[in-house]
Amino acid sequence: MATTGKQLFTTLEEDGTLTVAIEEVSFPDPTGKQVLVKMEAAPINPSDLAILVGGADLENAEYSEGKFVAKMPEQANKGSKARHGMKLPAGNEGAGTVIAAGDDEAAQALMGQRVSCVPGNAYSQYCIADAGMCLPLGDHSAEEGASAFVNPMTALGFVENAKMDGQEAILHTVGASNLGQMLTRICQEDGIGLVNIVRKSDQVDLLKDIGATHVVNSSDDDFMDQLTSAIDATGAFYGYDPVGGGKLVDTAFKAMERVAVSRMTEYSRYGSNQPKRMFIYGRLDTGATILTPGYGFGWTLSGWLLFPFLQSVGQDVMGRMRQRVRDNLTTTFASHYKERVNLEEMLTKDALMDYSAMKTGEKYLVTPWS
Amino acid sequence: MATTGKQLFTTLEEDGTLTVAIEEVSFPDPTGKQVLVKMEAAPINPSDLAILVGGADLENAEYSEGKFVAKMPEQANKGSKARHGMKLPAGNEGAGTVIAAGDDEAAQALMGQRVSCVPGNAYSQYCIADAGMCLPLGDHSAEEGASAFVNPMTALGFVENAKMDGQEAILHTVGASNLGQMLTRICQEDGIGLVNIVRKSDQVDLLKDIGATHVVNSSDDDFMDQLTSAIDATGAFYGYDPVGGGKLVDTAFKAMERVAVSRMTEYSRYGSNQPKRMFIYGRLDTGATILTPGYGFGWTLSGWLLFPFLQSVGQDVMGRMRQRVRDNLTTTFASHYKERVNLEEMLTKDALMDYSAMKTGEKYLVTPWS
Numbered sequence: 155m156a157t158t159g160k161q162l163f164t165t166l167e168e169d170g171t172l173t174v175a176i177e178e179v180s181f182p183d184p185t186g187k188q189v190l191v192k193m194e195a196a197p198i199n200p201s202d203l204a205i206l207v208g209g210a211d212l213e214n215a216e217y218s219e220g221k222f223v224a225k226m227p228e229q230a231n232k233g234s235k236a237r238h239g240m241k242l243p244a245g246n247e248g249a250g251t252v253i254a255a256g257d258d259e260a261a262q263a264l265m266g267q268r269v270s271c272v273p274g275n276a277y278s279q280y281c282i283a284d285a286g287m288c289l290p291l292g293d294h295s296a297e298e299g300a301s302a303f304v305n306p307m308t309a310l311g312f313v314e315n316a317k318m319d320g321q322e323a324i325l326h327t328v329g330a331s332n333l334g335q336m337l338t339r340i341c342q343e344d345g346i347g348l349v350n351i352v353r354k355s356d357q358v359d360l361l362k363d364i365g366a367t368h369v370v371n372s373s374d375d376d377f378m379d380q381l382t383s384a385i386d387a388t389g390a391f392y393g394y395d396p397v398g399g400g401k402l403v404d405t406a407f408k409a410m411e412r413v414a415v416s417r418m419t420e421y422s423r424y425g426s427n428q429p430k431r432m433f434i435y436g437r438l439d440t441g442a443t444i445l446t447p448g449y450g451f452g453w454t455l456s457g458w459l460l461f462p463f464l465q466s467v468g469q470d471v472m473g474r475m476r477q478r479v480r481d482n483l484t485t486t487f488a489s490h491y492k493e494r495v496n497l498e499e500m501l502t503k504d505a506l507m508d509y510s511a512m513k514t515g516e517k518y519l520v521t522p523w524s
Numbered sequence: 525m526a527t528t529g530k531q532l533f534t535t536l537e538e539d540g541t542l543t544v545a546i547e548e549v550s551f552p553d554p555t556g557k558q559v560l561v562k563m564e565a566a567p568i569n570p571s572d573l574a575i576l577v578g579g580a581d582l583e584n585a586e587y588s589e590g591k592f593v594a595k596m597p598e599q600a601n602k603g604s605k606a607r608h609g610m611k612l613p614a615g616n617e618g619a620g621t622v623i624a625a626g627d628d629e630a631a632q633a634l635m636g637q638r639v640s641c642v643p644g645n646a647y648s649q650y651c652i653a654d655a656g657m658c659l660p661l662g663d664h665s666a667e668e669g670a671s672a673f674v675n676p677m678t679a680l681g682f683v684e685n686a687k688m689d690g691q692e693a694i695l696h697t698v699g700a701s702n703l704g705q706m707l708t709r710i711c712q713e714d715g716i717g718l719v720n721i722v723r724k725s726d727q728v729d730l731l732k733d734i735g736a737t738h739v740v741n742s743s744d745d746d747f748m749d750q751l752t753s754a755i756d757a758t759g760a761f762y763g764y765d766p767v768g769g770g771k772l773v774d775t776a777f778k779a780m781e782r783v784a785v786s787r788m789t790e791y792s793r794y795g796s797n798q799p800k801r802m803f804i805y806g807r808l809d810t811g812a813t814i815l816t817p818g819y820g821f822g823w824t825l826s827g828w829l830l831f832p833f834l835q836s837v838g839q840d841v842m843g844r845m846r847q848r849v850r851d852n853l854t855t856t857f858a859s860h861y862k863e864r865v866n867l868e869e870m871l872t873k874d875a876l877m878d879y880s881a882m883k884t885g886e887k888y889l890v891t892p893w894s
Contacts, residue, residue, distance in 0.1 A: 205793045233818045237791055398817065421606055423575045427832050435821070443815040447768065447807050448603045451829040457821030462797050 156180040157190065157254075159279030160220075160497055160522065161243060164205055168238045170231040172210045176220035176497050181280045187258040191269065191283050194296030196248030196276035197489065198500075198509050198518040199304050200396065200436055206244050207510045208234065209440060212503065220498045222506065230440070245276030245520070249291060249299035253280075261285040268294070270302035277497060279522045289480055300519060301332075301489040304460065306479040308435065309336040309487075311463050312394050313346055314471065319431070323347025325385065325393030327402050328438075329369060330357035330514050332489055338366045339486045347388030351381070351402075357514065381409040386416070392431045394458065399439030403432045403455060404446055411449035425450015433458035438512055491519040526550040527560065527624075529649030530590075530867055530892065531613065534575055538608045540601040542580045546590035546867050551650045557628040561639065561653050564666035566618030566646035567859065568870075568879050568888040569674050570766065570806055576614050577880045578604065579810060582873065590868045592876065600810070615646030615890070619661060619669035623650075631655040638664070640672035647867060649892045659850055670889060671702075671859040676849040678805065678830050679706040679857075682764050683716055684841065685833065689801070693717025695755065695763030695780075697772050698808075699739060700727035700884050702859055708736045709856045717758030721751070721772075727884065751779040756786070762801045764828065769809030773802045773825060774816055781819035795820015803828035808882055861889040 158180045165173045184190045198206075208230060215224035226234065249270045255261040269288040273281035291299040316324045324341070328334050329350025341348040342365055350361050350369045361369045368388060370380040385391070391410050395403050407430055414428035430449065435458040445455070464472050479487050492515070495505050500520050509518040528550045535543045554560045568576075578600060585594035596604065619640045625631040639658040643651035661669040686694045694711070698704050699720025711718040712735055720731050720739045731739045738758060740750040755761070761780050765773050777800055784798035800819065805828040815825070834842050849857050862885070865875050870890050879888040 236785055237793070240791055242791070242793075404812075415606055421610055421612070423607070423612075424829055424831075437817050440817050442774075442817075445813040445815065445825075447810050447812075451805070451827030452832065454824060454826040455815075456824040459794055459821040461794075462822065 156182070157280055161275060161278035161280075162245070162497055162500070163241045164244050165239075165241045166208075166226060166231070166234055166237050170226040170228065172208070172224045172226050174206060174222055174501060176501070181282060184254050184256045184261065184282055186256040187261050187285045188256045188282050189252045189261050189264050189269075189271075189285050189288060190254040191250040191271055191273070191281045191288075192253050193248050193250040193276060193278055193281055193522050194268075195250070195300035196245045196520045196522070197301045197304075197491070198520060199246060199301075200438060200512050201304060202244055202246055203510055203512065204437070205237075205242060207506065212506050212510060215503070217501070217503050220501055222501050222503075243275030243278065245278065246274060247272045247301065247303040248276035248281070248520075249296040249302070250281070252288075255285070258285065264288055264290065267291070268296060268299065270299040272303050277500065277520055277522070279497075289476055291480075291483075294483055297491070297519065298484055298488075302479055302483060302487065305333045305336060305489065306487040307464070307475060308460050309333050309340055310475045310478065311460055312337060313340050313344060314467065314475065315458075315463065316346065316392055319392065321392045323349070323388035323390035323392070325349040325351070325390040325406055327351045327393065327395040327397060327406065328514070329361050329366070330354075331396070332515070332517060333396075335361070335364060336487055338364055343486065347390055349381070349384040349388055349390045349393070378405070378409060381405070382412045385409050386413045391428060394433050394435055396434070396436030397439045398434045398437040398443055399441030401444050401446075403434065404444055406432055407445070407449045407453050414452075422450075425452060427452050429454070431455075435459065489517065490515070492516040494519045494521050494524065496520070496524045497522050526552070527650055531645060531648035531650075532615070532867055532870070533611045534614050535609075535611045536578075536596060536601070536604055536607055540596040540598065542578070542594045542596050544576060544592055544871060546871065551652060554624050554626040554631065554652055556626040557631050557655045558626045558652050559622045559631050559634050559639070559641075559655050559658060560624035561620040561641055561643070561651045561658075562623050563618050563620035563646060563648055563651055563892050564638075565620070565670035566615045566890045566892070567671045567674075567861070568890060569616060569671075570808060570882050571674060572614055572616055573880055573882065574807070575607075575612060577876065582876050582880060585873070587871070587873050590871055592871050592873075613645030613648065615648065616644060617642045617671065617673040618646035618651070618890075619666040619672070620651070621666075622658075625655070628655065634658055634660065637661070638666060638669065640669040642673050647870070647890055647892070649867075659846055661850075661853075664853055667861070667889065668854055668858075672849055672853060672857065674830065675703045675706055675859065676857040677834070677845060679703050679710055680845045680848065681830055681833050682707060683710050683714055684837065684845065685828075686716065686762055689762065691762045693719070693758035693760035693762070695719040695721070695760040695776055697721045697763065697765040697767060697776065698884070699731055699736070700724075701766070702885070702887060703766075705731070705734060706857055708734055713856065717760055719751070719754040719758055719760045719763070748775070748779060751775070752782045755779055756783045761798060764803050764805055766804070766806030767809045768804045768807040768813055769811030771814050771816075773804065774814055776802055777815070777819045777823050784822075792820075795822060797822050799824070801825075805829065859887065860885070862886040864889045864891050864894065866890070866894045867892050
């Protein structure tokens with residue numbers, strides 16, 4: 155007997171019409187290493203918003219019960235050509251209870267347990283998930299385990315990646331974000347230097363309260379001097395940025411170069427040879443990334459994504475990272491939510507306008523049975 | 525008895541006044557591994573222009589015999605803070621005859637020989653050079669050997685670097701340049717695929733004449749399709765760009781991603797996982813580099829400079845590269861010059877306005893004794 159339930163789908167047509175709607179669908183029986191999870195909670199992360207909203211005009215969209223239809227701006231629509239006409243699920247991660255399992259031992263072992271999972275269609279009442287990617291939550295609630303993958307593994311991934319590259323300090327351009335707070339705690343635990351950039355003075359306080367040493371406020375007049383001093387003090391020539399558009403990466407490279415040049419004994423027309431490295435891991439600002447000259451040729455900028463990184467490090471490192479997340483789920487890796495919405499509430503104008511603004515500390519949690 | 529002769533110096537004051545002038549100076553006796561070279565020819569490469577001109581207002585400069593005084597625009601002057609008040613030599617490379625040598629065997633062995641050298645003050649009648657960086661020219665003329673280092677070693681360096689990274693094809697954004705032509709010949713010799721971007725149809729012909737297979741013209745309406753096809757045919761997801769400013773790198777990444785996406789069997793909101801890599805090795809356009817979203821997160825952009833690269837590969841690889849340059853100096857690595865000027869002529873308005881435009885195929889050669 156097939157399990158049926160509600161699931162969210164997002165479809166972008168060639169003419170730029172974006173339709174996001176809840177449908178009643180049936181879920182297949184899990185096979186092999188699959189498990190069927192009755193979903194209880196799923197966060198709305200910035201990485202989910204690209205496929206859910208992706209720059210569409212939410213202000214002038216048509217809203218009805220469990221559905222909205224919006225127009226995508228021409229440029230964004232052109233850039234999304236590859237998904238035209240496809241009906242896609244959404245929601246990277248969530249937590250729920252395993253109610254059916256495939257024959258494989260790993261799947262069977264999870265039967266009846268509450269797990270965190272990464273199904274890719276987490277905005278749904280049920281999901282088919284890979285047992286190998288499930289994290290048994292023990293006595294933790296679904297809410298505590300809903301965000302156990304994307305942010306914790308990304309923050310840990312930054313530190314792992316930095317250590318692999320021989321770095322002892324890193325820079326993060328959005329220090330006060332949920333992920334930034336996790337990163338602050340991880341760096342303290344691991345003795346890694348961290349330069350946090352924030353935009354407001356209350357965010358400085360927030361990070362100082364959880365023990366951050368170097369917090370620089372981009373709204374301050376002496377921001378560039380603060381940033382330069384913090385890089386000098388920590389040696390953070392290696393950083394992560396989820397904004398993408400604009401000049402934040404450029405500013406980081408400039409400050410790094412200032413420090414490097416101040417340490418040079420001889421002038422070079424080519425700038426310093428100090429390697430400077432930045433990673434863009436998100437596109438909170440979908441505008442262009444602007445890189446000005448002024449920091450020589452000793453710099454590298456890359457995109458960074460969690461899944462290719464995890465593939466590159468292999469099962470052992472990933473297993474160690476996941477164990478650490480489970481062991482510290484309500485401390486180092488705790489997430490906080492502003493609102494809880496069910497699938498229909500998630501698609502109302504008020505909710506959409508609010509969570510798509512991606513304000514720091516205002517994350518939404520989808521609870522599909524509430 | 526000290527050797528005296530003319531040498532060019534460039535000085536930028538804090539107020540943005542750039543003074544470039546010929547002075548009569550005395551050169552010390554070479555010691556250890558040093559040699560004293562009587563310079564016969566030195567090219568004006570784009571990499572020399574930054575320190576020689578660097579965006580100064582040449583149109584409204586004051587010109588006198590062997591000297592000009594120009595204003596640097598405010599932004600460029602701010603970016604050049606580190607050199608304020610310093611009187612700097614110029615000219616990376618050149619060729620001449622060794623007329624005195626230090627005690628070291630390597631230096632003594634060059635006595636009386638014509639060599640290519642990399643003294644950093646090549647716009648001069650004499651230079652002190654490091655014997656280890658000198659390339660004996662045998663029967664070759666100074667003009668044939670004047671450009672034996674920067675362009676040949678850079679073009680070879682691109683191919684070496686690509687091979688080290690497991691690449692079988694590369695992309696070059698200025699195919700018709702002196703360096704681009706060398707790269708075309710090297711790639712043919714080594715069986716490496718090459719995608720050449722040019723701006724004019726006569727440059728397409730020029731490269732086809734020397735045997736290039738994939739030449740795409742950015743002035744053509746179907747440029748993007750041409751570029752995508754050439755990348756698809758060669759697998760060139762790895763490229764070099766000396767322009768820096770503008771959208772050339774962005775365009776290359778976009779075309780690479782188009783090819784990668786066309787090879788995907790399943791849609792991903794994050795773009796392809798095909799690693800795409802570009803290097804900026806010059807700043808012919810000193811405007812900002814613009815990177816738009818639209819090619820996922822599987823990309824890396826770095827600055828690239830010859831000297832740090834050579835340091836990273838070590839003496840053996842460098843020795844092999846230099847031997848190859850010497851063996852093919854008038855074929856694979858031949859350079860051509862539009863004009864020959866002496867030190868005074870080099871600082872006239874006509875000459876400066878012409879060579880600072882860095883037009884393809886219009887390189888100048890400085891002959892300090894003519």
